[in-house]
Amino acid sequence: MYKYFHKENLINTKSSQITSKNKGLYYDKSLFIKISISIILIIATSIFAQMRFFIPGNPVPITFQTLGILLMGGILGPKWGLGSILAYVVIGIAGLPVFQGGNGGLDYITGVTGGYIIGFILASTSVGFLTKIGLNKSKSIWAYIIGTILVYIPAIIWLSIFDFGWPKQGMMLSEAVYPFLIGDMIKAIVASLFTVAIGYTNLQRFINK
Numbered sequence: 001m002y003k004y005f006h007k008e009n010l011i012n013t014k015s016s017q018i019t020s021k022n023k024g025l026y027y028d029k030s031l032f033i034k035i036s037i038s039i040i041l042i043i044a045t046s047i048f049a050q051m052r053f054f055i056p057g058n059p060v061p062i063t064f065q066t067l068g069i070l071l072m073g074g075i076l077g078p079k080w081g082l083g084s085i086l087a088y089v090v091i092g093i094a095g096l097p098v099f100q101g102g103n104g105g106l107d108y109i110t111g112v113t114g115g116y117i118i119g120f121i122l123a124s125t126s127v128g129f130l131t132k133i134g135l136n137k138s139k140s141i142w143a144y145i146i147g148t149i150l151v152y153i154p155a156i157i158w159l160s161i162f163d164f165g166w167p168k169q170g171m172m173l174s175e176a177v178y179p180f181l182i183g184d185m186i187k188a189i190v191a192s193l194f195t196v197a198i199g200y201t202n203l204q205r206f207i208n209k
Contacts, residue, residue, distance in 0.1 A: 033203065037075060038084040044068045045088055046098040055179050059112055059166055062180060063100045066151065067187040069120045070144050073127030074195050081128035085121050092117075112166060115158025119151035126150050131195070140195045144188035151184070152177050 045068025052061035072088075073081030092098045095105045099113070109117050130143035159167065159176055167175035198204060 030205075034076060034080055037203075038072075038080060038087070041068055041072050041075070041084055042088050042091070042098075045072070049098060049100045050102065052100050058175060058179060059164075060116065060176070060180075061100055062183050064187065065100060066120075066123075066148065066184055067191055069124050069151075070127055070147055070188065070191040071194065073124040073129075073147065074131050074140055074144065074191055075198065076128060077132050078125050078128035082121070082125045085124040089117060089121065112159070112164040114162075115155035116151060118154035118158065122154060123147040123150045137196055137199050138192075141189060141192035144191045145185070148184045148188050 045065055048064035048068045050063075052063040054061045069085060069088075072084040075081075076084055088098060089109070092104045093106055093109060097104045099108060099117075124147070127143045127147035130146060131140050135143040155176060156172060159172065
């Protein structure tokens with residue numbers, strides 16, 4: 001009887017050790033994948049930021065930058081999304097040319113686009129939170145739309161407090177918001193479709209956790 005229980009305990013111990021080892025390998029793999037996705041999205045956002053065009057008389061260009069910002073939160077979740085966008089902004093503050101037009105440095109983020117950059121941080125984190133609590137897969141479009149709208153709140157406050165000579169008096173929305181809405185909605189749709197596509201891959205096990 002003693003030998004039976006001793007043998008059973010040995011089997012259970014070995015089974016627990018194997019399970020713990022597998023969990024450790026899973027967490028290591030998950031961490032590696034999240035770091036890799038974070039780096040890829042930071043690089044992609046830097047590239048997207050260079051894809052731009054200006055509306056005549058508007059110093060803030062329309063870029064694909066927001067697409068990368070939204071995906072940071074939608075794919076990585078609130079914590080990793082926040083970490084990724086903060087890393088992106090810090091890299092830009094350090095002077096690397098990751099913002100639109102190859103810009104970077106403290107002077108740039110304290111200029112006319114500073115509020116939008118603050119909005120990027122708010123948007124990415126909010127999208128991550130919203131997708132985590134249920135606005136995921138096909139419903140992620142609503143998280144991305146909300147995140148897109150949140151970009152404009154700090155931007156409007158920023159432009160209201162500081163005088164950059166733009167937008168003109170009484171034209172805050174018509175110059176600083178409305179010109180970007182259609183493009184940003186398209187980017188929200190693209191981000192949602194991309195998120196849905198990822199849901200059909202093995203990456204779904206490791207992202208937004």
